[in-house]
Amino acid sequence: MQIFWQLRWYFRQQWRRYAGAIFILILVSLFELLPPRAIGWIVDGVVSGEIDSGTMLLWLGGLAALWGVVYVLRIIWRIWLFGAAAELGSVLRNRLYKHFSSHPPIFFERYKTGDLMARSTNDVNAVVMTAGEGVLTAADSLITGLAVLFIMTTMLSWELTILALLPMPLMAIAVFFLGRQLHTRFSASQAAFSDLTDKTQESLNGVRMVRAFGLEQRQQADFADVVDKVGEKNLAVERVDAKFDPVIQIAIGMSFFLSIAGGAYMVHQGRLTLGDLTAFTLYQGLMIWPMLAMAWLFNILERGSAAWKRLEVIFGVMPDIVSGEQSMPQDNQPLEVAIDRFHWQAQSQPALQDVIFTLSAGQMLGIAGPIGSGKSTLLALLLRQQELEQGSIRYGNVTIRQADLEQWRSRFAVVSQSPFLFSRSIADNIALGRPAATLAQVRAAAKAACIDSDIMQFPEGYQTLVGEKGITLSGGQKQRIAIARALLLEAEILVLDDALSAVDGKTEHQILQNLKRSNLHDPARQHQRQTVIVIAHRLTALEDADNILVLQQGKVAEHGDHAGLLEQDKWYAEMYRYQKLEQAIEGE
Known part of the structure; x- marks a missing residue:
């Protein structure tokens, strides 16, 4: 029953629905107590000859009307109760999504995608079932069971009632131990399902690589092993689940045997009439559902409790980065970065150290350096995907810790080296950040990114579906759509994180020239140049930058404009000459 206490926050929100459904359940239970007693009176009347056919038809007509009312009431409480339970699923999934969105990338390294999907589907469904079927079985079995037990004890025969209840303690003990086994095994089966979901997702995402290396058979064998493990865990759950029904059926059978045998003896002794025995057995038939429900309730609660614990683990992981409350300034401000020292948790060597620069509004900053020099780490700190402990990042007079996180990140538009496209049309992917944008605005952005002509060659143009993760497009096309x-x-602030690596030199030059001219700004904003940060391995992309930082081993090894860095004749100049020679050899 602990799961009900854990869900009390939701029951308080939906107390009207639950209270109304339980009230109607009480009415239904009271109405269902009338037919067995009425049938008992009819039987006694028939046996004694005191009831005629007209009276009997009147009684039967009244019972039919009563059952009609019960039918309507059952529809109403089901709508209220299961409607509230279904809404819990929406609440939990929205809460999970918001919780996932608040975490930095390291959270998704700790929890695999398949595991999070399993918790958002199977585990949520188990909790929803607890809030629906669980509440129903608990309330209905308790109300019906106590009401029927009261009638059987006070109005018929308390001795026969005790005799009929003798098998119940044995059933309760068996159900308790089976419930504990079910909790453990259901938790294991849910964890196995998480592994299966994750394996499925990995297999589908990596299908090209698997085929390229000819690993289909090995991948199939690995997948079959995961499926077999899931099957074994689920079979272990079903083995326990299958023991519930025999225990209940045996207990019910023993209860009926004792009540019929004892009742026949009491009728023979004249202590009970045949009509009373008939009514007692009918009431005992009503007790079958509470007995089944109690066993089913244990089953539901153990599944729901195991699922809720898995959800609590996720909800209990607090975001490492908490938003500030200060609003960002309305006008463009300089971005001031002073990173004293930053290192990843698993590393003692600092990833960045003594990185200090100021990026004025409308300027272009270039960032270069060998692999592992700290370029991506710097971007993660600028977007506050990682927390800077030693140093400061400031936009105008607002520090990154003080700023409202959503407002801070909204100042940046980032294009990564491996952009993500959704399984929607090209127009929808371009208009992701501005859903209300017109087709003319979408095309203007596409022209600036040098992708409009490619799009128009598709049979459906901008309405072409790109497939999952843009699978139908080339790497360069995906990058330009993302731009x-x-x-x-x-x-x-526009950030190009090596976002031009998959396009040729001519297209790269054209895109950068388009950015320099700021074609996309409204006439009223022509005086406001967009601030641009370009992280690039191809150094020709940095030729027009106002300032260039060259990172090596997390430190600023060189800084200046393109011409100044060439004069310094260090890493930047050497790499630039090498790339120029490479382009000449390749015929660019």
């Missing part, structure tokens, strides 16, 4: 999406957003 168009960021340009349409018109954020104050």
